[in-house]
Structures are given as C-alpha cells and as structure tokens.
Amino acid sequence: MSHKTFEAFITACIVANTITLMAVHAGMSEVGETICFYINAAFSFLFFVEVLLRAACTSWELFKRDGWNMFDLIIVSVSIFDVMLSIILDQARLFETASIRMNTFHHHHFARVSYVGWDTE
DSSP states (O other): OHHHHHHHHHHHHHHHHHHHHHHHHOOHHHHHHHHHHHHHHHHHHHHHHHHHHHHHHSOOHHHHSSSSHHHHHHHHHHHHHHHHHHHHHHHHHHHHHHHHHHHHHHHHHHHHHHHHHTTTO
C-alpha cells in the first residue's frame, strides 16, 4: 500500500505518538498519565489498523517478505498487547482495591459490633 498522503499521515501519527510517550515522566499527575495512556492506546489501535490495511492490500506472501512489514506487525502486536494488559491489570487493581475496602469495612463493622456487644455487659 503506497499512497503519499496516507504515508504522511501515518508518519505524523508516529511523531505525535512519540511526543506523547516522551511527555510521560516521574511525578506526573494521575490524570496526565491517564490522558497519555489513552492517547497512546488510540495511536496503537490506529497503527494496528494500518498494518491490517497493508496486509489486506497485498497477499500474505508478499506482506511477510518485507522485513519492515514484519517489524511493524511485531511492534504493533506488542503495543496492542501492552494496552490490553494494562487495561486488564488496572481493572483487576480496581477490583482488588474495592475488595480490600469491603474487607476493611467488614472488619470495622465486626469490631464495632463486638465493641457494642461488650459495652452492654
């Protein structure tokens, strides 16, 4: 697939994604990190679609002969995996945090019931 406008658009997206990744730094606010994560996720999805379009425009045999195509496929696949894993782990962390909060609530509730029970004796 070779269209100058499309290639220029993808190149601009690569530069913009690189700038976004460079913006992430230690001590960054959680909101800033979240914004950068979702911008990176959107670019990763766009690059994944771009690789699929390139693969669809040629046969698999021609696509895999080009080393750059295979390099792009590997990089994009790892990037999509990273985004998906980050989302899954973040959801698990939220679930774990909610579970810890519920357990803490139950322990406090149990302690309060115990204290009230002792107080009546």
